Amino acid sequence: MSTPSAAQRFVRGILPENPVYRQMLGLCATLAVTNNLKSAVTMGAAVLFVLVCANLMVSLIRHWLTPHLRIVIFTLTIATFVTVADRLLAAFLYPMSKALGPYIPLIIVNCIIICRCEVCAAKQGPLTAVADALGQSLGFALALVSLAAVREILGTGMWFGFRVLPAAWPDWVIMVLPPGAFLTFGLLLGLANWISARRGGKEEA
Amino acid sequence: MTYFVDILLIALGAALINNFVFYYFVGICPFIGVSRRVEMAFGMGCAVTFVMTIAAAISWTMTRFVLMPGAPLTRWAAGLWLDPQAAAGVDLSILSYIVYIFAIAASVQFVEMYLRRFLPLLYRSFGVFLPLITTNCAILFACLTIMSRLVGVDDPAARWDLAQALALALFGGVGFTLAIVIMAGIREELEACDVPAPFRGVPIALVVGGILAMAFMGFTGVDNGLKTALTPPAAIVAQAPQADSGNGASTP
Numbered sequence: 001m002s003t004p005s006a007a008q009r010f011v012r013g014i015l016p017e018n019p020v021y022r023q024m025l026g027l028c029a030t031l032a033v034t035n036n037l038k039s040a041v042t043m044g045a046a047v048l049f050v051l052v053c054a055n056l057m058v059s060l061i062r063h064w065l066t067p068h069l070r071i072v073i074f075t076l077t078i079a080t081f082v083t084v085a086d087r088l089l090a091a092f093l094y095p096m097s098k099a100l101g102p103y104i105p106l107i108i109v110n111c112i113i114i115c116r117c118e119v120c121a122a123k124q125g126p127l128t129a130v131a132d133a134l135g136q137s138l139g140f141a142l143a144l145v146s147l148a149a150v151r152e153i154l155g156t157g158m159w160f161g162f163r164v165l166p167a168a169w170p171d172w173v174i175m176v177l178p179p180g181a182f183l184t185f186g187l188l189l190g191l192a193n194w195i196s197a198r199r200g201g202k203e204e205a
Numbered sequence: 206m207t208y209f210v211d212i213l214l215i216a217l218g219a220a221l222i223n224n225f226v227f228y229y230f231v232g233i234c235p236f237i238g239v240s241r242r243v244e245m246a247f248g249m250g251c252a253v254t255f256v257m258t259i260a261a262a263i264s265w266t267m268t269r270f271v272l273m274p275g276a277p278l279t280r281w282a283a284g285l286w287l288d289p290q291a292a293a294g295v296d297l298s299i300l301s302y303i304v305y306i307f308a309i310a311a312s313v314q315f316v317e318m319y320l321r322r323f324l325p326l327l328y329r330s331f332g333v334f335l336p337l338i339t340t341n342c343a344i345l346f347a348c349l350t351i352m353s354r355l356v357g358v359d360d361p362a363a364r365w366d367l368a369q370a371l372a373l374a375l376f377g378g379v380g381f382t383l384a385i386v387i388m389a390g391i392r393e394e395l396e397a398c399d400v401p402a403p404f405r406g407v408p409i410a411l412v413v414g415g416i417l418a419m420a421f422m423g424f425t426g427v428d429n430g431l432k433t434a435l436t437p438p439a440a441i442v443a444q445a446p447q448a449d450s451g452n453g454a455s456t457p
Binding site: 024025027028031032071072075076079080082083086087102105106108109110111174177178179180181182183185186187189190191193194197 | 227228229230231232233234237238299300302303306310339341342345346349350353401402403404407408409410411412414415416418419422
């Protein structure tokens with residue numbers, strides 16, 4: 001298997017190897033923050049920041065990594081950047097930081113980031129690593145937004161806090177509560193599988 | 206008396222009412238990945254509970270004595286070369302995430318060594334899952350919850366002590382085990398069902414998880430009812446002004 005180029009890495013992350021729908025990674029954050037679009041977008045941006053920084057850093061130090069210590073190094077790098085992101089959010093977007101609560105620090109144990117450090121950044125140069133990080137985090141953000149869009153409009157009739165459906169819409173409160181996350185994601189995942197099966201299974205799982 | 210009610214409510218809240226999996230969505234990866242067979246799920250649940258309790262004890266100790274603003278050990282160490290006023294203001298809580306990750310990784314390592322030495326059979330059946338616990342969000346989540354009850358709580362009496370932290374971790378782990386074992390039981394039966402092709406595997410598991418989460422929503426408000434029932438009437442009057450400081454379940 002030859003190593004993919006930067007452009008390939010970028011494109012793959014968005015749909016063909018979408019971290020949520022294809023690789024089933026980072027599900028905790030996916031389910032927890034998608035009850036409205038605002039927090040989904042914030043979460044996507046936080047993951048983008050952490051993933052790009054961590055991938056770049058790991059890629060720069062890849063020649064000094066020793067096999068049995070690499071996971072520790074990855075985790076510490078990620079934890080450092082998550083602390084930065086957490087403090088930045090608390091400083092500039094305080095209400096959002098309050099609303100997301102523990103899920104920002106939980107980015108540390110988000111499997112997407114460790115997986116990308118391991119698969120791409122530890123093997124390839126900084127440019128490819130950054131392209132890969134951008135692709136993967138855009139794919140992640142896309143998945144978050146798709147889920148949040150369904151849940152918020154069905155649960156409250158609104159998008160980003162603005163009313164979209166008529167006020168007569170009976171809010172399906174269950175959609176913004178925890179069970180709605182499982183149901184919506186299960187159904188969307190089934191839909192995604194169905195679409196890719198109809199397209200002749202060209203995309204690998 | 207009220208202290209034990211407090212512990213009981215924390216335990217009940219962590220295990221059932223605000224179940225880690227169905228309410229906070231932490232530990233979803235093993236919930237989906239390891240819930241194919243009941244024995245496997247039970248083993249995973251036990252490992253998580255064990256590691257979570259150890260990690261909670263370590264992180265409570267670290268937070269209480271080193272990381273939180275004005276923590277005794279930090280104050281003493283800083284006092285060696287700073288004046289007492291400045292030493293009392295040293296705040297290391299910015300390091301907390303890194304410390305927690307270290308604590309979790311260390312406890313996983315410890316459990317792994319212990320199992321390999323004393324319970325090799327269990328060790329082999331865990332296989333790859335044990336190292337994966339390091340990146341299990343449920344454990345970091347427990348550490349963060351404990352941190353949020355220590356750092357930034359102004360009233361010293363409202364800060365959690367070690368027993369409360371351990372109750373949260375232990376019963377959070379029990380709740381996780383419960384969730385993953387129920388799920389595994391259902392999925393074993395699901396193997397025999399004719400599920401539409403695109404939904405096979407993970408999607409149907411998530412839908413089942415949604416229905417289970419709905420069932421667990423039935424516990425909402427149990428803690429408040431229990432609190433009222435168990436607290437002696439005199440204590441209710443005394444506690445009334447601070448009644449809302451509990452773990453925020455909606456009033457029935």
